[in-house]
Amino acid sequence: MGVTVGMPWPGAEIAAEAEAVGFGAFCTGEFVDHEAYARLGEMVGATSSARVGTAIAYAFARTPYAHATAARTLAARAPGRVFLGLGSGAFTINRDWFGVPADRPVARTADLVRAVRTWLHAENGERVRYEGEFYSIDADVRAPVLGRVDVPVLLGGFNKGMAAAAGRVADGIIGHGLFTRSWWDDVVRPAVAKGRTESDRVEPHLEHGWVITAVDDEAPERAVADARRMIAFYLTVKTYDPYVAHHGWEEPVAALRAAFRSGDTEGMAAAVTDEMVEAIAVCGTTATAREMLAARAGSLPADVAYLAPPSFMVSGRRKAAYFRASLGLRDAVLS
Template structure:
């Protein structure tokens, strides 16, 4: 597995690449744009992979996704990937102002339409026709040329994992993922989808994934508390209810959601049980984190793992400190068989 992390900024990012980090990713939210972050990554690194993980699929047209990648490819040929996520129902409806219905079918077409733009040679018409997108672009300028940039989907639940296997080049796992969720839900879903592909995949489908990571040898209790709050914040979203039911965590999740509604972030974190923490996060001291990685080989993505500092109620300064501390984990991940 290649050691990666969400982009920690230029200073820490350069240090991290020199230390052996082989991939950086860019998330997206109301205050930061994934493609602008990827531009910063490729301008300040030399060899590491770079890409959105994830960009909101429906916040942009397929044209906009592909054009951003072509622009970035000029600076970082061979280093890019694209991770797309469908986003939550209310984000699509209330933030983006796009139809929130049928996100699985819509994102499958998004992948096809983005590929149509990326694979077009100079002189070709860019054509794609589906239920949601109809492209027939005649670009009379020599600005195209096929780009084989991997497209991955954020596949949390079964249907999206299967869609990643059917139409994309791989899957991006969420920071909540556990060993059993990877092995009993996501990987089987991807395999089912791969069996339905119209054309065979070019090699094994890729696995990227986030790993909640908070390491602080001087204040391990605070690191653990930050990891608990991050887990709790994620689990306030009902999209993850199948994951909760799979693990039998309905009772603590009900408590943390009640605390969230009351605005009690400390109670949110306390509701996360020791079992939940151990199965989801890598946290505490460096020694604790290395032990956790040794136990969790099966719950780590096979290709790229993004060791991600908690962001909920955590300052940028502390996130940078967590990113630096995570560099001590390079080489601690046990080898995995394909």
């Protein structure tokens, strides 16, 4: 079937333009200023044929019941179009923002996926039961409101452990915007495949992923700088240390983290090397971006690639311009 080109939710107006030129998927993450399922409801109402889903919703911020009920509600409004992407989130966010346990995140996430699927697959007249290590369900729902709903459940997986869990228990994986050809081919895909060998699942495994995309024909240098800042901001997180070591980028990452600690955002961007930009992002002029996409053929996610504008220190107006500029890249992804 080939890759579907999508984007993070750009708002109803740009989404209509994107659907009109063949963009086939939209996703939403979440943060303190935007809740995933509320935004997904907006996406369902403002699109007609595109796949829509969370990529990702914070897994531990809600119960399995809450995730499944939200997905069930929205799937009824957009049959066959909704997917559910879950991510464990940072340990400190779970502890300090949500006040929930987040130890052993791989095992906890896998258990949550099974519990969510128990609710999604619940039939009328049958007791809803699940007993896992972290979650248990024993619900006698007498009202005739259930019935199996086939909503794909995907996991945001970065390192080997979560990627293997995605292969083992989920319908697919959602790749981070930092993913390179080497990280997909040498680390993530083998880990997913290993997880699949430990599963009895036979359905094709889905690959979604974000691609940092910043295109501006009038100010390409600014677009590249925004991409550099986004890369730098992501790499301030130590979770990605195995990825940094895999690519041999310890020195520039140490420099950008030092700049981040001192509040030097320009220094952060300057520490990101040209090699890193070329391996991670699609940026500059439209012509350059098309060349970068061609060079990355085979290193994009196999099913859905979200062309995602930088968000770190980028205004809403400039993000909208990046969204619109990316509309002209769809055929370059497919070629």
